[in-house]
Amino acid sequence: MDAEVLKLDESSPERKRPFPVTLLTVLVLSITIIHLVRLINAVTWWSFLSTLPGKPPEYLAITGLIGFISGSILLWGLWTGKSFIPLLTRLMTIIYLGLQWYEKVQSIRAGNTFENWPFAALATSFGLIFVIWVFSQPATKVYFGDMHE
Secondary structure (H helix, E strand, O other): OHHHHHHHHHHOOOOOOOHHHHHHHHHHHHHHHHHHHHHHHHHHOHHHHHOOOOOOHHHHHHHHHHHHHHHHHHHHHHHHOOOOHHHHHHHHHHHHHHHHHHHHHHHHHOOOOOOOHHHHHHHHHHHHHHHHHHHHOHHHHHHOOOOOO
């Protein structure tokens, strides 16, 4: 009977999602929901947003859609443990944080103040360090198919 249980376990290996990957997935889910809300609000309030100075509703809708689609891909890959996700997540983190800072710089050029830059710098640093840390964990490497230690 023990041989049957062992054989059954070997034929259907269950990979357990490491806790740091679960935390990263929750973070990505939060950002993805924010982008979905951005898209929905841009479409819902299109005529009102068109009358305001600043970002046009087209920009808000497109960035909301791109953020929602890319976030959904990352969510799916993180949850299922796809092997390409560690590289894609690192790249998307750099792109996302870079675009956030680009928007901040454009806002300053438009005459707005940026008084909370220390917090923004700290949050950016934390985000980068967290993603690097998650993918450096041995259990995470095994979960995504990197068996080398």
